[in-house]
Amino acid sequence: MTKPNPSPELAPQLNRAVKDSKAPAISRAAAVLRLLGKSESPLGLNLVARELGLNPSTCLYVLRALVAEELVSFDPDTKRYALASGVLTLARGWLQQDEFSSLAQGPLERLSRDFGVTMLGVEIFGIDHIIAVAVAQSGAGFQLATQVGSRFPALISATGRCIAAFGGYGEAQLKARFDTLRWDDPPSFADWLSQVERTRETGLGVDEGNYIDGVTVLAAPVWRVRGRPSHALVAIGLSAALKRAGLPELQDALKAAARELTVKLGGEAG
Amino acid sequence: MTKPNPSPELAPQLNRAVKDSKAPAISRAAAVLRLLGKSESPLGLNLVARELGLNPSTCLYVLRALVAEELVSFDPDTKRYALASGVLTLARGWLQQDEFSSLAQGPLERLSRDFGVTMLGVEIFGIDHIIAVAVAQSGAGFQLATQVGSRFPALISATGRCIAAFGGYGEAQLKARFDTLRWDDPPSFADWLSQVERTRETGLGVDEGNYIDGVTVLAAPVWRVRGRPSHALVAIGLSAALKRAGLPELQDALKAAARELTVKLGGEAG
DNA sequence: GAATGATATTCAATATACAGAATGACAAAG
DNA sequence: CTTTGTCATTCTGTATATTGAATATCATTC
Numbered sequence: 001m002t003k004p005n006p007s008p009e010l011a012p013q014l015n016r017a018v019k020d021s022k023a024p025a026i027s028r029a030a031a032v033l034r035l036l037g038k039s040e041s042p043l044g045l046n047l048v049a050r051e052l053g054l055n056p057s058t059c060l061y062v063l064r065a066l067v068a069e070e071l072v073s074f075d076p077d078t079k080r081y082a083l084a085s086g087v088l089t090l091a092r093g094w095l096q097q098d099e100f101s102s103l104a105q106g107p108l109e110r111l112s113r114d115f116g117v118t119m120l121g122v123e124i125f126g127i128d129h130i131i132a133v134a135v136a137q138s139g140a141g142f143q144l145a146t147q148v149g150s151r152f153p154a155l156i157s158a159t160g161r162c163i164a165a166f167g168g169y170g171e172a173q174l175k176a177r178f179d180t181l182r183w184d185d186p187p188s189f190a191d192w193l194s195q196v197e198r199t200r201e202t203g204l205g206v207d208e209g210n211y212i213d214g215v216t217v218l219a220a221p222v223w224r225v226r227g228r229p230s231h232a233l234v235a236i237g238l239s240a241a242l243k244r245a246g247l248p249e250l251q252d253a254l255k256a257a258a259r260e261l262t263v264k265l266g267g268e269a270g
Numbered sequence: 271m272t273k274p275n276p277s278p279e280l281a282p283q284l285n286r287a288v289k290d291s292k293a294p295a296i297s298r299a300a301a302v303l304r305l306l307g308k309s310e311s312p313l314g315l316n317l318v319a320r321e322l323g324l325n326p327s328t329c330l331y332v333l334r335a336l337v338a339e340e341l342v343s344f345d346p347d348t349k350r351y352a353l354a355s356g357v358l359t360l361a362r363g364w365l366q367q368d369e370f371s372s373l374a375q376g377p378l379e380r381l382s383r384d385f386g387v388t389m390l391g392v393e394i395f396g397i398d399h400i401i402a403v404a405v406a407q408s409g410a411g412f413q414l415a416t417q418v419g420s421r422f423p424a425l426i427s428a429t430g431r432c433i434a435a436f437g438g439y440g441e442a443q444l445k446a447r448f449d450t451l452r453w454d455d456p457p458s459f460a461d462w463l464s465q466v467e468r469t470r471e472t473g474l475g476v477d478e479g480n481y482i483d484g485v486t487v488l489a490a491p492v493w494r495v496r497g498r499p500s501h502a503l504v505a506i507g508l509s510a511a512l513k514r515a516g517l518p519e520l521q522d523a524l525k526a527a528a529r530e531l532t533v534k535l536g537g538e539a540g
Numbered sequence: 541g542a543a544t545g546a547t548a549t550t551c552a553a554t555a556t557a558c559a560g561a562a563t564g565a566c567a568a569a570g
Numbered sequence: 571c572t573t574t575g576t577c578a579t580t581c582t583g584t585a586t587a588t589t590g591a592a593t594a595t596c597a598t599t600c
Contacts, residue, residue, distance in 0.1 A: 037363020092419025093307020149362025
């Protein structure tokens with residue numbers, strides 16, 4: 001007889017992390033922070049505890065400690081917990097240290113302004129995922145808002161073509177990942193592979209409305225070390241607007257910026 | 271006989287946090303994250319332990335747990351630890367939830383573009399400090415770079431005039447804080463008070479080269495609830511360039527944007 | 541190549557963080 | 571007004587996270 005399990009839980013993965021760790025409280029704290037970060041609204045103690053499979057008592061102490069560290073805010077009236085701006089201060093420390101994000105910010109803003117597109121600098125974590133580490137919005141017209149810290153599957157959209165083209169992964173491995181992706185208008189694996197091949201030739205990943213309907217995404221790889229790209233520069237704009245703004249010019253400018261960054265980071269393409 | 275204390279330490283405050291906490295590991299983890307965030311470069315285990323007054327052994331487990339949670343990165347060759355991009359993902363969760371930062375981003379980008387200035391949205395934490403929670407850079411010309419998460423003393427610069435003007439703090443309290451501030455060109459307390467008075471009349475904080483030589487800063491308060499301002503919109507630009515761009519127009523636009531945000535947040539000035 | 545000093549890491553005893561039960565606090569339903 | 575249910579919080583014994591010493595690893599110097 002197992003216990004009734006009234007709501008879906010993130011417990012299993014957390015339990016694995018807690019087991020064999022010499023500092024389980026930290027795993028729990030991280031899980032709580034992530035849960036609060038995902039949530040739309042502040043959460044009560046029991047909800048957090050249930051969701052993570054924690055003992056409410058333990059969970060209370062975790063939350064109290066996080067509140068004391070100003071990573072979590074607590075509303076005494078509603079007894080609800082939410083992320084506090086302390087997490088921003090941590091993020092700032094990372095941003096300052098990260099060479100890529102520091103170097104990329106300027107070029108991203110220039111491209112964003114010149115072509116009226118949203119620009120991202122992303123860090124590539126193997127074949128698994130990418131994270132937006134620098135953002136520049138055009139400010140004009142529609143905004144395709146993405147925030148720093150946003151996480152995407154590695155093989156999605158234009159960056160995905162770059163990672164597939166230059167990451168040195170086997171076709172079987174790519175296929176397995178590819179099949180898990182969600183697109184507005186999914187390309188066939190064969191089509192996608194030929195686009196990847198094109199990316200290998202041109203040095204530029206292109207996604208024309210596959211990922212998001214009516215939106216064109218371009219991505220140019222950046223190398224910190226030889227081997228596989230560590231980052232990418234990404235341009236995002238409405239397909240119609242991009243044609244007007246001069247797609248070829250943007251493509252060239254994007255590739256040039258990526259090349260320049262690769263040099264500054266001491267890397268080398270290929 | 272106390273132990274020799276070869277290097278300055280952050281230990282005391284951490285020890286206080288650890289005492290009486292039911293989750294000391296979390297306090298330690300937070301301290302480690304902050305230390306790594308402040309550091310220019312990756313740090314070794316012993317350095318971290320010494321700086322925080324932790325047992326190296328304990329510190330190792332803390333760092334391992336943080337690495338497992340992808341909040342800290344570890345270079346096996348150099349055995350150095352640094353913040354990892356996981357902290358960005360946490361920050362993103364906060365940004366998404368925070369009503370002010372979501373609502374402010376658009377207006378900030380518009381003002382930044384229209385007037386060629388760096389724009390900040392800051393959250394006010396009483397008389398103690400403020401944190402930049404939204405940033406828009408002009409991209410053109412010199413950049414006065416400030417990152418999301420940056421922390422400043424509450425009473426400094428233009429925002430300081432707003433907080434002093436509308437925070438309802440006593441003069442003695444203000445004086446005490448004021449005396450701790452560092453400016454490029456410090457105003458006298460009397461001068462500063464009269465500027466605060468002006469801010470109370472005009473609804474706009476102005477700092478002309480006090481905080482940073484040659485740089486003018488404007489700040490307009492935003493109210494989430496009646497009482498004292500919860501946030502502010504800040505414009506930063508080279509004094510010379512701002513005069514050319516049309517300072518009065520920027521002042522009006524800034525105040526208008528702040529008023530609009532106050533309404534959207536359901537607040538009320540005063 | 542041995543010795544020194546600095547690291548990082550493991551290990552075993554013990555102070556204590558944690559789980560579970562019990563108690564308060566509060567709101568909604570009867 | 572009482573009951574019922576949910577939620578937050580306190581309390582207590584015990585499994586275990588923490589500690590400090592011991593060990594391992596690696597440069598650096600002699």
